[in-house]
Every structure is written in structure tokens, then in C-alpha cells.
Amino acid sequence: MSLYQKEKSYVDKRRADGIKKSAAKGNYRGRTPVQIDDTKLIEVITEYRSGKLTAQEAAATLGVSRPTFFRKLKKTENK
Template sequence: MKVGYVRVSCGETQNTARQDTLMAELQVDKIYTDKMSGKDASNRPQLQSMLDFVREGDVVVSESISRIARSTRDFLSIMDKLNQKGVTYISRKESIDTSTPQGVFMMTVFAALSELERQTTRQRALEGIAEAKKRGVYKGRKPIAIDAGKFKSVYTDWKAGKITAVEAYKKLGISASSWYRRVKDYGNRGATL
């Protein structure tokens, strides 16, 4: 089945006519249309419905990549979902067809660019933190405050085998890593937090 995805931003003067005409030319069987910003893929109900609907062997068509996704990360996430379902994607404007070697190559390029963007952002953040530490203005995140009496009670129950570690950190409202860090600190200090 050939499935079309059409999107225009809410409040734009443009309408879907041009994209609808393209879908008719391509003899698309079913069309999903969102009239809203493409900024966040998870907040586009018709996109989510389309991703739920498509099955192995289907083809998803959009006028351009910018209609289906507004960021490389969103685009790759959507392509991953389609790929896992065995669905081909075609972008008319960019001439991308993921059923061809050239289309797969383009996906690889997009993935590499996205990874470069992530690593560059991470590197800048680490450099910024290092610089802030030099100036003495970066202290890191403050630890989550936990009532000492409550921690001791939960710790004692966990140590006695009355509850699991999962139950313990859920009772305290902290993550697993925070729980184990606190347990280690508690054990090293004897009976103080």
C-alpha cells in the first residue's frame, strides 16, 4: 500500500493543495494530514497514526523531508520506525527512496551528521563545564535531599532482605544509580548520610 504524509504548519498561509495534488499524481492509497508545526514528531497525531498503520511492504511518501521531520534526529527516529516495520520511505523533492542503495546511503549520511552534531554538542558542554570549574562557578548538580530517618529505615529493610533494591529506591523516589551511590556512602560512613 502507498501511504502519503502531508503537513503544513498551523497558521501558515499555505494550504495542503500542492501536496494533495502530488499525492494524487503518485496514486497514493491513503493520506495522513497534520496541520501543525513539525517541530516535535511525537505531538503530531496523524504522523503517529500513520506510523501505527503502516505494515511490511508499504511505502510512505512525502513531498519533502521537511514535511515529515524538522530535525535530523526526528527524521532518523521516524526512518528507524519505518525500517523496523519493513516500510520504504520516498521523499519526492530530495529523490530519496530507502528501497535503493542510494537511499540507504543517504540515510547513512544523515545518521553520520546527526552523530557528529550530538558529539559536537557534548564536547562543547564538557568544555563549558571545565571552564566554569576553573572559574569556580560550576558546582555540579545538588544531590537529592532524602530524609535520613526514612533512608535508614528503607536501608535496614533492604539489608534484611525484606524488600528488593527496586522497591527501596522507588520508596525513596530516587533512581537506581542514586540508590546504590547512597548505599555505598552509607556503608563507608557507618551510619551517617
């Protein structure tokens, strides 16, 4: 076994141990999702669909980016 392979297996094992330890604590892996008040979201979506707000204005009202606004819009349509 070469030195590189030994080092890689050591690093992989340490990373896996760290992930297990973090999961045991209940930590969320990855970025936490953006929290938006449901009533405000429904209100803004209603105004967006009626044409009173553009997508950019709706996103700014909610304090999120346009792609995030469209993701939330898509999730509410699927419910």
C-alpha cells in the same frame, strides 16, 4: 595568530570570567545532589538488608533511581 586562535582565546577568557563570577556568588558547579531524609534512608536500608524490599522497591520508596540508591547505600556503609 590565526582568527581561530583569537576567537578561541576570547571564548576561553569569557568562560573563565563567568566561572569566577559564578563561584564568587557561591553557586554550586554541576547538578545539586539528591537530598534524602536520613531517618527514612536508614529505615529503607534496614528493610533492604533484611530482604523485605528489593533494590527497585527501596529506590521507589525513596523516590530515586536504583544507581542513586546504591550510591547512598555505599556511602552509609563507609561511615
